[in-house]
Every structure is written in structure tokens, then in C-alpha cells.
Amino acid sequence: MRAAVLTEFGAPLTVREVPDPEAGGGEVVVQVLAACVPPYAAEVFSGQRKYPLQPPVIPGIGGIGRVVHAGPDATRLGVGDLVWCDCTVRARDDALTPDITLQGWSSRGDGGARLARYLHDGAFAELMRLPTENVYRLPHEAEDDVARWSSLGVYAIPYGGLLAGTLQAGETLLVSGATGNLGSAAVALALAMGAGQVITPGRNRAVLDLLADRFPRRVRPVELTGDEATDLAAMSAAGGPIDMVLDLLPPSAPSTATRAAAMTVRENGRVVLMGGVGMLGGPDLALPYPWIMRNSVTVRGQWMYPRPANVGMIRLLASHALDLGPERVRTFPLDAVNDAIGYAAAHGGPFDRTVLTPSAG
Structure with a gap:
């Protein structure tokens, strides 16, 4: 061959x-x-x-x-x-x-x-x-x-994260890295699964507008500045309370971007980490212990997806729930x-x- x-x-x-x-x-x-x-x-x-x-x-x-x-x-x-x-x-x-x-x-x-x-x-x-x-x-x-x-192989990855975070119909999801290849797939997939709205932070205004145009009324774009405190406030105000955060930022992204997104989640909310922060060196993610504990926040990692996710993705495509x-x-x-x-x-x-x-x- x-x-x-x-x-x-x-x-x-x-x-x-x-x-x-x-x-x-x-x-x-x-x-x-x-x-x-x-x-x-x-x-x-x-x-x-x-x-x-x-x-x-x-x-x-x-x-x-x-x-x-x-x-x-x-x-x-x-x-x-x-x-x-x-x-x-x-x-x-x-x-x-x-x-x-x-x-x-x-x-x-x-x-x-x-x-x-x-x-x-x-x-x-x-x-x-x-x-x-x-x-x-x-x-x-x-x-x-x-x-x-x-x-299917692109969508299966964020699908694993959405399953890990037990996304429920009607919930508000924030996708950290929404303007990227995997992040935009996560936006489309979450809406196909019944998310009420998806907050899409990013620094590329054109891509944010593309997401908002494709999914009117259910996507809430947030243009980021790079300042952690400013961005945290802007994301929190975009459509809270935020039930779940899914991070898909690449290795080149700073840990501050992931931390700002994660800390928008509501009390008893869930944060799923699937990106590459820290893989190429630099500061690792540091989430405040008191904030996690006192707000009963669940933070978990997810590498790829469980085997049944393949069947779920095929069904989503075959049913045209995901177009x-x-x-x-x-x-x-x-x-x-x-x-x-x-x-x-x-x-x-x-x-x-x-x-x-x-x-x-």
C-alpha cells in the first residue's frame, strides 16, 4: 500500500x-x-x-x-x-x-x-x-x-468534554477557546445537545460575529482584552449564571485566559479542562483553593472521549441534530x-x- x-x-x-x-x-x-x-x-x-x-x-x-x-x-x-x-x-x-x-x-x-x-x-x-x-x-x-x-473526529473531542461536564438542556455554557477549530465545534455541538445559550469569548471579532450570525439568539460573544480581571467581569456579565465552562485553549494560550474563564462558573458549577495550557512550559493553571471549596465547584480534566461517545456522535449526525x-x-x-x-x-x-x-x- x-x-x-x-x-x-x-x-x-x-x-x-x-x-x-x-x-x-x-x-x-x-x-x-x-x-x-x-x-x-x-x-x-x-x-x-x-x-x-x-x-x-x-x-x-x-x-x-x-x-x-x-x-x-x-x-x-x-x-x-x-x-x-x-x-x-x-x-x-x-x-x-x-x-x-x-x-x-x-x-x-x-x-x-x-x-x-x-x-x-x-x-x-x-x-x-x-x-x-x-x-x-x-x-x-x-x-x-x-x-x-x-x-466526526473533530466533534467527538468536545463531545467528550460536554459529556464529562454533564451538560443539560437549557443550561448556559461558556466555551473558552470558542473561536478556534475545536472550540467552534463545541459551540455547535452544545447547541445541538440543547444548551440554552453559549457564551463565546475570544479576541477575533470577525470570528465572534460569524458564530453569532450562525447561531442567532443563543450565542453571546465576548471580545477579550487580555486583562484577566476585565475579561472575567465581561464574561460573567454576558449571560449568567454560567452552569458549565469547557476549556479548549491551545498550548500557546496563557494560563490566565483559562483561569479567567473558569472562574465565571456559578456556585455548584462545573469546569472541564481539555486544552493544552502548560504543555509547552510557562505558568500552570492556578485556581484558588478557597474559591473552589466555598463555591462547591467541580473541576475535572478530560482527555478525548469515552468509547460510547462515538455512537452518540454518529446518532447526532444521522438525526441531523448537528448539521x-x-x-x-x-x-x-x-x-x-x-x-x-x-x-x-x-x-x-x-x-x-x-x-x-x-x-x-
């Missing part, structure tokens, strides 16, 4: 022939039809984000594919099925605290690194091998636009993978999707 290979950090990906993957017990091989290229992919491949990838590696974070081989443990999947391939792989030998790797992308701890060495390669290839439990059948309508449906129609999708063939990475970096705004189509043509 042909695949895009990261040979070393800082080098362009190389498209070349590599051996076809062979499925072992409890595994599936799929033909990859569409895989999203994240806006920050260039930062990963340059080494800037310090992800624990081990080159040479075929990168990629899941996608849409067609089953070409299913093992004997697959009782519902069959050859030819159109499927979503989830990159979040959990070790099978500890149900309580499983080691995790994001196949072809990242991992957590020594156990995750061991798992990553076995399930080493991701979706930037014509074929991909995955655990059976990471493959989910898609409805027939997904056949009509697999590139657009590959946005993918406004997505701006640009596709690239496998040979143009480096062009795709550059395009994604330059088009990482709300509802922009860059998609690699490894098996096209």
Missing part, C-alpha cells in the same frame, strides 16, 4: 510504498477513504508540540473507511461496511485505568507508549489496522459525502499530503475542515 510517512521531526512527510497491515486477533483492516488533517498538524510534525510519536510513523487521527478484513471476533462488522475509525485505543488488560494511545498521534505514559509501538500507524495511508472495538458502522447516508462525515452542511471542506489526495498540512495550518478557523483522501483515484 501507499502511505504518508513521518521519517523525522521537522521533515516533510514522504509518500511511499509500505507493507500492507495484517490484522491479528481482535483487529480489523480498513481502506481509508477520508481522514481529517488537524490545523495544528504542522506543529506536531515539526516537533514543536513535543508529541511522543516515534518516527518513522504513518500519522493520522482516525477517519472514515471501508472494512476489507474483519476477524472472527467481529459479529456485526462485515467486509464492505462503511465505518468510523476511532484513534483512541485503550489497553484491554485493565478496565479501571487502561493505558491509552491515540493511534498514529500521541500516547500517555509508559503503558501508552508500549501500546503505541504495537498500534503504531494512523490514517494517512490507503489501509489501516485497528482494534475491532474502535470501528463503528456508519449509516448509509454517510456514503454520499465521506469527507464531510470525517468531521454538517455549513462545513467548509477541502480535500487533498495522498500525494498532496504536505499541501494538506500547510492548508490546514492556514485554514484552522471555525468549521474549516481539511481532509486527506488516501484511497481516492
Whole structure:
């Protein structure tokens, strides 16, 4: 098969022939039809984000594919099925605290690194091998636009945060990082799940206006100044009481921005941290102990999403509760993978999707 290979950090990906993957017990091989290229992919491949990838590696974070081989443990999947391939792989030998790797992308701890060495390669290839439990059948309508449906992987991440924070219908949510690629997805998703209103802080006025225009009456934009006290007051006044805060700010964001957003939450409110603050050094997040304790605030982290979230996302898309129609999708063939990475970096705004189509043509 042909695949895009990261040979070393800082080098362009190389498209070349590599051996076809062979499925072992409890595994599936799929033909990859569409895989999203994240806006920050260039930062990963340059080494800037310090992800624990081990080159040479075929990168990629899941996608849409067609089953070409299913093992004997697959009782519902069959050859030819159109499927979503989830990159979040959990070790099978500890149900309580499983080691995790994001196949072809990242991992957590020594156990995750061991798992990553076995399930080493991701979706930037014509074929991909995955655990059976990471493959989910898609409805027939997904056949009509697999590139657009590959946005499922973008939405699944904030969906994990919204589930972790137990967002309820009618509640007010503040999305910290709302003007970014993941943050804007969180806004659309929260409204599809029934949020009463979503407060969208950010420094890009044009993007704030775009969100408000797409979701009139239910989005409350707040233009930030960079001053922590001023921004905290402005966000608090935008539409409180705020029931939940979801932070999706990138590693380049200052911890003060996350702290200001978090401290807008009401008494007995919830704060879910999914961003990258502190991952590249600099001051870590420091929330006041007395404020958390006396206001009975719940603060929790969430990395990616639980396995059932994949089924929930597929249902949201199939029911059209979440509309993918406004997505701006640009596709690239496998040979143009480096062009795709550059395009994604330059088009990482709300509802922009860059998609690699490894098996096209």
C-alpha cells in the first residue's frame, strides 16, 4: 500500500510504498477513504508540540473507511461496511485505568507508549489496522459525502468534554477557546445537545460575529482584552449564571485566559479542562483553593472521549441534530499530503475542515 510517512521531526512527510497491515486477533483492516488533517498538524510534525510519536510513523487521527478484513471476533462488522475509525485505543488488560494511545498521534505514559509501538500507524495511508472495538458502522447516508462525515473526529473531542461536564438542556455554557477549530465545534455541538445559550469569548471579532450570525439568539460573544480581571467581569456579565465552562485553549494560550474563564462558573458549577495550557512550559493553571471549596465547584480534566461517545456522535449526525452542511471542506489526495498540512495550518478557523483522501483515484 501507499502511505504518508513521518521519517523525522521537522521533515516533510514522504509518500511511499509500505507493507500492507495484517490484522491479528481482535483487529480489523480498513481502506481509508477520508481522514481529517488537524490545523495544528504542522506543529506536531515539526516537533514543536513535543508529541511522543516515534518516527518513522504513518500519522493520522482516525477517519472514515471501508472494512476489507474483519476477524472472527467481529459479529456485526462485515467486509464492505462503511465505518468510523476511532484513534483512541485503550489497553484491554485493565478496565479501571487502561493505558491509552491515540493511534498514529500521541500516547500517555509508559503503558501508552508500549501500546503505541504495537498500534503504531494512523490514517494517512490507503489501509489501516485497528482494534475491532474502535470501528463503528456508519449509516448509509454517510456514503454520499465521506469527507464531510470525517468531521466526526473533530466533534467527538468536545463531545467528550460536554459529556464529562454533564451538560443539560437549557443550561448556559461558556466555551473558552470558542473561536478556534475545536472550540467552534463545541459551540455547535452544545447547541445541538440543547444548551440554552453559549457564551463565546475570544479576541477575533470577525470570528465572534460569524458564530453569532450562525447561531442567532443563543450565542453571546465576548471580545477579550487580555486583562484577566476585565475579561472575567465581561464574561460573567454576558449571560449568567454560567452552569458549565469547557476549556479548549491551545498550548500557546496563557494560563490566565483559562483561569479567567473558569472562574465565571456559578456556585455548584462545573469546569472541564481539555486544552493544552502548560504543555509547552510557562505558568500552570492556578485556581484558588478557597474559591473552589466555598463555591462547591467541580473541576475535572478530560482527555478525548469515552468509547460510547462515538455512537452518540454518529446518532447526532444521522438525526441531523448537528448539521454538517455549513462545513467548509477541502480535500487533498495522498500525494498532496504536505499541501494538506500547510492548508490546514492556514485554514484552522471555525468549521474549516481539511481532509486527506488516501484511497481516492
